[in-house]
Amino acid sequence: MDPITTFSGKTVALPIANIDTDQITPALFTKVTVKTGLGRILFAHWRYQGDFVPKPEFPLNRPGAQGATVLVSGDNFGCGSSREHAPWALVDYGFRAIISTSFADIFRGNALKNGLLPIVVDAAAHAEALKIAEQHETVSVDLPNQTLTLPGCGSVKFPIDAFSKKCLVEGIDQLGYIMKHEQAVSAFERATNSEES
């Protein structure tokens, strides 16, 4: 995973609340054994008619939205199943950040592990971001300083826990972090009598 520090990106709006992982990556298309190439199935039921023929009216299919890397969605993005195919597909499509007022827990964790930044903003900033994204304007993200800059309306701070931020900024691998605690894990197993029998 490449480190994330600052970047700017074109926006696209999907102003629907409670977008669940069955919409992000319909289960039917997740019968795969790899993580790659899933951008094609992103929002498949909404994005295509028939056999992968794009629906012109779907926001991602508009000409102006091509090359967008920041998605502005409605509240509570990513609810539903725990499938990591959702962030895999969003990242494969080209998204680097999602802006919403809230994210579902499991999705949020999955996104962060895949270098996809969930940006939580308040209702006022969200309304601005949606307007901007309707025009596909460019926003900039500064992760070390936790700021999102919206053209014409300045910067807003966004929250992120210190550990997730460090992992993203320094490209730290979380499995490696856990593995550094190997001795503590073994000690825990001995202390709780839960060693392999």
Next chain:
Amino acid sequence: MVAPKTLFEKIWDAHVVASEPDCPVVLYIDLHLIHEMTSPQAFSGLRARGLRVRRPDRTVATVDHIIPTLNRAQAEIPPSTAELVRQIEKNCSDFGVALHGVSSESQGIVHVIGPELGLTQPGMTIVCGDSHTSTHGAFGALAFGIGTSEVEHVLATQCLLQRRPKTFEVKVDGSLPRGVTAKDLVLAIIARLGIGGATEHVLEYRGEAVRALSMDERMTVCNMSIEAGARAGMIAPDETTFAWLRGRRFAPKSFDAFRDLKSDDGARFDRTLEIDASRLEPMITYGTNPGMGMPISGVVPAETSKQALDYMGLKAGQRMLGQSIDVVFIGSCTNSRISDLRSAASVLKGRRVKARVLVVPGSLPIKRQAEEEGLDRVFREAGCEWREPGCSMCIALNGDELAEGQYCVSTSNRNFEGRQGKGGRTLLASPLTAAASAIEGRVADARQYL
């Protein structure tokens, strides 16, 4: 004096392996359940790093999501499905993990077989690459769904990085009226909280109505905790729990160690919701997420979004009772246990259905038990399809799916757009409501059949 703790806090504190400032804790996992849909990439990750499974003895696998529910010998398995089955078989054999697979007598939906085998136990931390892992909280375990990266973490280290969630007490007093089930209770709770209402929290269901629930019913309630956005749902273990577990294949011999597993008097929860069970009715959903549910005698709320109404082909202000339906699905990790089948059969006995009805038991042992009790005959004589165990039309990955525009009364847990097949319209309800609706070919109130 030690500060009073909640059930969640007791289990959490007992599983913290390491905690550093500004970092999530390293949490020990007692039981890791895996299935074919969310594990292949995790095993590939292990191989790429040259790692082994740290505790194969605490890892248990099944095949459930994509498995055909028609006669297995004759079922045609598409290549994508066959590859998922092949991979989990190979991964389990290469890494020494027990697999209750396609040809096993204990195969079933992962959240059904964990408890059934006695693997799920009070006080444990349990994870699975599946959001309905919350089901196992019914036994007083801390159980939650994880993504595939985390599946890899647990395979490699038996640990997870976790931020401490907040606590949420759901206190249900009174008793459920006749014909109002655990499914109705949890649908009512989710309707009250909304689909994201419990995000970042662990729910603990308490109160006399919860104590009165059987284990099957408690599993139904905990199962759907995730539909309110909760990280997990749990119920303190009691004699009901111990009696249910006693004698199961992997169950503990003694339950003494679990008697203190409850929230202490005076323990503080971050939030509380109180519900009076005696005022509840059977519930049905009308929209495209599980929070969009209402009492069966009600009307579709005026504030329902246009997108949901258009998708569902419904109008604000209309009644759901009498809405014509095409399919009924009785199954899923929410409602596929023996008591669910008995309750549906009690309504269907001696009657004929006016819709396509799939009855899919949660596991092979449940299927056998139902056949011993003659429930399969009740279903068949009523005109239902009696199937092999699996997730089936809960997620529509195995060919069991709705056609575009069809309405289905389903005992599963999600009514998202396309969940049961592209363009399919799901109405979530209890097995009783599903059975009554099957008889009428319309959404019906089961209480008239009891």
